[in-house]
Amino acid sequence: xxxxxxQETDADITAFAPETEQALAFDRVQNQxxxxxxxxxxxxxxxxxxxxITAEGVRAAIAVQEAALxxxxxxxxxxxxxxxxxxxxxxxxxIVAAAEQQGAxxxxxxxxxxxxxxxxxxxxxxxxxxxxxxxxxxxxxxxxARAGLVIVQFDPDLTEAEQQEVSLALRxxxxxxxxxxxxxxxxxxxxLFSELEGGIEDxxxxxxxxxxxxxxxxxxxxxxxxxxxxxGLFGLVVSITWMYGIAVLLxxxxxxxxxxxxxxxxxxxxxxxxxxxxxAVHLTSRYREERALDETPPEAARMAVLTxxxxxVLATVTTIIGFLTNIVSxxxxxxxxxxxxxxxxxxxxxxxxxxxxxxxxxxxxxRHARGKRSRAA
Numbered sequence: 001x002x003x004x005x006x007q008e009t010d011a012d013i014t015a016f017a018p019e020t021e022q023a024l025a026f027d028r029v030q031n032q033x034x035x036x037x038x039x040x041x042x043x044x045x046x047x048x049x050x051x052x053i054t055a056e057g058v059r060a061a062i063a064v065q066e067a068a069l070x071x072x073x074x075x076x077x078x079x080x081x082x083x084x085x086x087x088x089x090x091x092x093x094x095i096v097a098a099a100e101q102q103g104a105x106x107x108x109x110x111x112x113x114x115x116x117x118x119x120x121x122x123x124x125x126x127x128x129x130x131x132x133x134x135x136x137x138x139x140x141x142x143x144x145a146r147a148g149l150v151i152v153q154f155d156p157d158l159t160e161a162e163q164q165e166v167s168l169a170l171r172x173x174x175x176x177x178x179x180x181x182x183x184x185x186x187x188x189x190x191x192l193f194s195e196l197e198g199g200i201e202d203x204x205x206x207x208x209x210x211x212x213x214x215x216x217x218x219x220x221x222x223x224x225x226x227x228x229x230x231x232g233l234f235g236l237v238v239s240i241t242w243m244y245g246i247a248v249l250l251x252x253x254x255x256x257x258x259x260x261x262x263x264x265x266x267x268x269x270x271x272x273x274x275x276x277x278x279x280a281v282h283l284t285s286r287y288r289e290e291r292a293l294d295e296t297p298p299e300a301a302r303m304a305v306l307t308x309x310x311x312x313v314l315a316t317v318t319t320i321i322g323f324l325t326n327i328v329s330x331x332x333x334x335x336x337x338x339x340x341x342x343x344x345x346x347x348x349x350x351x352x353x354x355x356x357x358x359x360x361x362x363x364x365x366x367r368h369a370r371g372k373r374s375r376a377a
Contacts, residue, residue: 004244006253009200010260038163040170040188042150044090046181051144052091052134053118054111060179061092062106064150071173077166079153091133091148094121115143164190196263204266211273212236222281231359232280239276239351240269243344250339258340262333268340275319276348280356282308287360297364301357309353316349 044060046052052060065088068074078087086093092106098117099106109117121127122140131140138145152170154163167190174186212233219229247265250257286308290300323345326338 001241001245003246003248004241006248007244008260009197009266010262038154038158038160038167038189040152040154040167040186040191042090042152042170042174043147043183043185043187044150045147045183045185047146047183050146050181052148052182053095053114053143053145055109055114056179056181057148058092058095058109058114059107060177060182060184061090061148061150062096063177063179064088064174064184065090067173067177068152068170071169073169074152074166074173077155077158077162079155085153087153088150089130089133089153090150091130091145094124094127094130097121118143160190163188164194167191168194200263200266204269207267207270208273211270215273215277219277219281223284227363228284228360231356232277232284234359235280235348235352235356236273236276238355239344239348240272242347242351243268243272243340246343246347247340250343258336259332261340262336264333264337265340268337268344271341272344272348275345276352278315279312279348279352282312283352283357284360287357291364297361297368300364301361305353305357312349312353316345319345 042064044052044057044064046054046057051057068078068088079085080087095114095117096106098121099109099113104113119140122131131138133149133151134145135147154166158166167186167188170188171186171191174184177184215236216229216233219232223229223232247258247261249255251260252258283304286304287300290303291297295303320342323338323341326341327335329335329338
């Protein structure tokens, strides 16, 4: 239980990359150029048959820039920039600069004026970089494109966690920007990982809760005994706790045999609910058959373990082997999933094969002893 409490889920999707030459080369580049910093991309979309190189599109780009610079949590973590490399650069940056040089207010320009300026600036060498930030359906000669990007560059000294925090702060700041006829969305790796982590945190409790609820209903129908249902659920909780604890021990913080939990590994606890309860159902049903033949609780428990236990051992071994075949997968999360599932199945077998019949035996022995004392009295 102590180790299980240390379990954390890694939402880094790069873990799903196989260990190919290309992936290893990418890792070397990341390690050698870790100080290159991160960025967020703000997508300004005019929609189907829309045009972003218009007054609304330029105002949207300006509003995004102002929102980023006005938010203190974002502004303090932006790249140093400069006249030639501002921390916020968009498809509209050269258009705004050209309008200001002409003494015009960019926010008051008409669509025709914007299109005329865009044709001029996008034809220049410096404007070509801004033109590349428009969607591929662009027609620079006509001054039209459906969507454009606003690039927000972060301080290169920020850690990944800090980049994720500033990305979320940027998303919150831009969520307040409202320009008619234009949709504004923010994307960054930090936001993606945050959404994945949030999805994991939201989905796992729901899935576990739903699976436990279904198990309670099924066990109640099969057993018609509160104590048997409680014993089975207790065994499931212990099995899942053991699985988490073993996963942490085998994980990067201790033995380093496997990696951290990933998006695919979170299904293991739900999987164990279905697999683990089978052991309790088989053992309890066999135990009840022996008790119906007037066997004492210890003898009934012994016969249940001896007769059903052999079949459960074979089922456990074959299931573990089946899951462990995933270790040959070139994708580390798939290989780790096999190890986690195998550890969970083994935990379920040990707990359900020992705790469930032993607990049932103790409860019935006490009842049996009380019954004897009552008859003697």
